[in-house]
Amino acid sequence: MIGVCCAYFLAKQSAEVILVERGEIGGAASFGNAGSIAPGHPPLNKPGRIRRSLLDLLNPKSPLYIPVRWDPGLFRWLWTFRTFCTDHHLAASMEALAPLGHASLDLFDGLVASENLACNYERSGYYEICRTKEGLVEVAHDASMMRQYGYHPREMSGDELREIEPAILESVVGGVFFPEAATCDPHRFVLELADRSVRRGVRIETGRGVSEVLSTRSAVKGVRLEDGKILDASAVVLATGSYSASLTKKFGLRLPVRAGKGYHRDLELEDASARLLDVACILAETSVFCTPIAGFTRLAGTLEFSGVNHEMRPRRLEQLTLAAEDYLHGVQGAVIRSEWCGLRPCTPDGIPYVGPVPGQSGLFVATGHAMLGLTLGPVTGKLIEGYVSEGRTSLPAGALGLERLE
Ligand SMILES: Cc1cc2nc3c(=O)[nH]c(=O)nc-3n(C[C@H](O)[C@H](O)[C@H](O)COP(=O)(O)OP(=O)(O)OC[C@H]3O[C@@H](n4cnc5c(N)ncnc54)[C@H](O)[C@@H]3O)c2cc1C
Known part of the structure; x- marks a missing residue:
């Protein structure tokens, strides 16, 4: 997702772009995510998160899972994550991410319309639905x-929710509608945008990764691929998701990006014309996303x-299925169409790393977008x-x- 978006906008400015992907375009975390475009939402770091997470580890139904194993790097990362679970940091994160959410949504609208992207883009918001008062x-x-940043979420009772989506069970006591949100088929979006990038001159090289970024003392000059081939470049953008840390080490830049694995299970009904759900929902207490996408419903989380x-x-x-059964009718009768897992690139402060690498002219990083x-x-x-x-941006992205x- 991130690499293709960078390539597209650079090519639109007439840059000569080569997109190097060691696997397939749209094949990693961007392949099977929940497909929800959720601008304005706070990141994972929230006051009380660690205490709740520790309790969650004892609950087999909880969204969080950390296998018991010796991993000092993970402990260090979690410790740093903990220091960012404060009211002050939550306010700073909203200040950083909420305005960018508006900008991204406008860009989605523009891209889908102007490039005619066939990706099931729906601008109909989603519902976060709750079974408990907490x-x-x-x-x-x-x-x-979110209201402080120009979003318009609307609180709703359980009955109001059921009027809109009859699949919601009586046990749901209420929720919030987020009208600015949108949904799409994320894999289709990436493939379609990659296609439009190629039409604008981007050359895509797949099947071989970048093994090293080449540089003089203070400026990049290209990359070496895994088979030894060298590509010259005056700028290199590392949009390598959860696999980013190894490529920046030689520049003294330690990127604390951790892989946060998530899963999806796509469900369809035996009657192919029927849908489990008509509207996208997040199941609040379990953080499972349920997104209707062209003929199936994706449970992801x-x-x-x-x-x-x-x-x-x-x-x-x-x-995922057990969580959905607690909130929605019809889950038990549905058929599993596909199952998948992907790695979210998570940063300890919940804010992505996007920008130039200090002290290394021509080197840029774009990763750590987590959820x-x-x-x-x-x-x-x-x-x-x-x-x-x-060499600059007019968008408010300093954070x-x-x-x-450093
Ligand atoms: C279950 C789940 C649900 C999610 N739901 C949502 C959602 O609803 N909304 C949302 O906004 N986000 C969601 N996300 C998060 C989102 O999917 C990720 O943040 C996003 O896909 C990250 O994109 P990326 O391009 O940075 O990383 P990736 O998609 O992982 O892409 C990185 C690419 O870099 C390539 N690469 C790595 N190293 C090299 C190398 N050395 N040389 C060449 N290529 C290399 C990889 O092969 C890969 O294709 C979800 C994630 C998961 C797992």
Whole structure:
């Protein structure tokens, strides 16, 4: 998502762009995410998060899973994460991310319309639905923060929700509607935008990764690919998601990006013309997203810190269905169409790293979008385009800079 968005906006400014992807375009975290474009939402870091997470670890139905193993790097990361779970940092995160959410949504609208992207883009918002009073209080608090930044979330009773979506069970006591949100098929979006990028002159090289960024003492001069081939370049943008840390080490830049694994299970009904859900919902207490996408419903969520691997744990997948059964009718009768896992690139302060690498002219980083990589993809592409072509951006993105790692 992020690499393709950067390539598209750079090519639009007539830059000569080569997009190097060691796997397939749109094949990693961006392939099977929940497809929700959720501007204005706070990041994971919130006061009380660590205490709640520790309790969650004892609950097999909880969205969080950390396998028991010796991993000092993860402990260090979690410790730093904890220091950012404060009211002060939450306010700073909203200040940083909420305005960019508006900009990204405008860019989505513009891209889908002007490039005619066939990706099931729906601008119909989503509903965060709650089974408990505590859940309602937390969602209402998020909503009140978002209102300060020009979003218009609306609180709703359980009955109002059921009138709109009859699949919602009686056990749901209420929720919040987020009208600014949108949904799409994330894989289709990436493929379509990659296609339009190629039409604007981007050359895509797949199947071989970048093994090293080449540089003189203070400026980049290109990259070496895994098979030894060298590509000359005056600028290099590292949009390598959860796999970013190794490429920046030689520049003395330690990127504390951790892979937060999530899963999806796509469900369809035996009657292919029927839908489990008509509107997108987040199940508040379990953080599972339920998104209707062209003929199926995607259940997506869970957060697992088990390192960089794609091992699928059946219990984590099953947890998605169990969570959905507690909120929605018809889940039991649905058929599993596909299952998948992907790695969210998570930063300890919940804010992505987007910008030039200090002290290394021509080197840029765009990663760490965690739960918001689809949402903030277009605005990230626009930011990188500004930094690469003009050395600056007119968007308010200072908080995303890499200076904070120094
Ligand atoms: C279950 C789940 C649900 C999610 N739901 C949402 C959602 O609803 N809304 C939202 O906004 N976000 C969501 N996200 C987060 C979102 O998917 C990610 O933030 C986003 O996909 C990250 O995009 P990326 O391009 O940075 O990383 P990736 O998609 O991981 O792409 C990085 C790419 O870099 C390539 N690469 C790595 N190293 C090299 C190398 N050395 N050389 C060449 N290529 C390399 C990889 O092969 C990969 O294709 C979700 C994530 C998950 C897992």
